[in-house]
Amino acid sequence: MCARVAERDIAAFEALYDRYRDRVYAWAAHVLGPRQAEDTTQEVFALLWRRAGQFNQSRGQFTQWFWALTRNHILRELRGVSQQRRLQMADQIAALLSTAIAEGVDVEEAAFARVDSHRALEALGQLPHEQRRVLVMSYFVGLSHAAIALQLNLPLGTVKKRARLGMQKLRQALGAQAEPEEPTQSKGGRPHE
């Protein structure tokens, strides 16, 4: 689908927008604020439109490329925000995820979103809170492991261990979910675009 976007296929672009808009917007809204989230979402999809030709399927999955593009853009917007403030944002996100995992959320949305969200929340729910917290801090607001260790007053080795275990468990959980359905695919069975 990304190749079709590179060929200026508007319908393919619309399909990708519909699939990922909620995630991009939610991420931007939580770290940059709802007002800036609209601009950021526009800019991310404009980047996708302009750079779709750079995606090389032989080098990885589309989702890997797209989320790297999104993350780079959002973290660039976050430049100048203090580590303390980033820590607060990450903790708000971690708390939100914990609540959603504990209580469940309304996932009666589009089919794609329902399946993805359900699987993701289930997988994240299998992680201990502290491991999930480290992943959230690292991924959503770009805190390095050293910065996380400093902010949480933990040894760097502890932070790295939590990140490693968190990633392992997340990978296992997603793999276990995917295996019965798509046994031939690796890395969680995510579809290639």
Add this chain to the structure above:
Amino acid sequence: MNDDDIPDHPEEMPEAADALTAALAAASPHRPPTELRARVLRRTVRTGRLASPLRYVAVAAIVAAVTGIVTWNVAADQQLAGSRRANPDVAQLETTNEVVFDVIACKGGRVALLKATQSGSMGYGKLYTCPTSDDVVFMSGKLSPPASGKEYDLWLTENGVTRFQGRLKVWPSLTGSGYHFGSITFKADQKDPSFQAALLTLQPPGGTEPDNPILRWSAA
């Protein structure tokens, strides 16, 4: 995997990105406004349609700019060559630049300041000599344009003898002030020449004696 090998930024782990963003979107109360879709598509389609024409316009602008610069450069070279042919003074000025610089910047060099002989005149002159060179430089500025049939002549006195050194060629000041300026570079009889006096006169050409001094300096 060793703990030290865990990347600080897990974008290399697509399953983490996919799961984390999907979970956040499910848990978050923030949803993009419906009209955002139309805005994104408008912006994208507009960018796509404009991309090619804009690229052509940009290339055309660059080509035009490069062509203009090359043309201007060639024209300037031709104009300068024409100036050299039409006015040997320009060519001479270019060739004497190095000598002028060497004498003016000479270590231990001397400068004699010629002052206006008439009150109200702004004219002045400087005579530069160098202990290690027989080159001499005379420069003068803020001179009135020479009257018709007259020229600025430099007269130098050395060993008690005053002699005509040369005609000062003058040009209008580049500042547009209306004044003229000029310079002479010449060889003295020896290194580190010692002059007792200098005069700049405004007189008819061919005079054998200094007449109508405009600027004057005397070692006495």
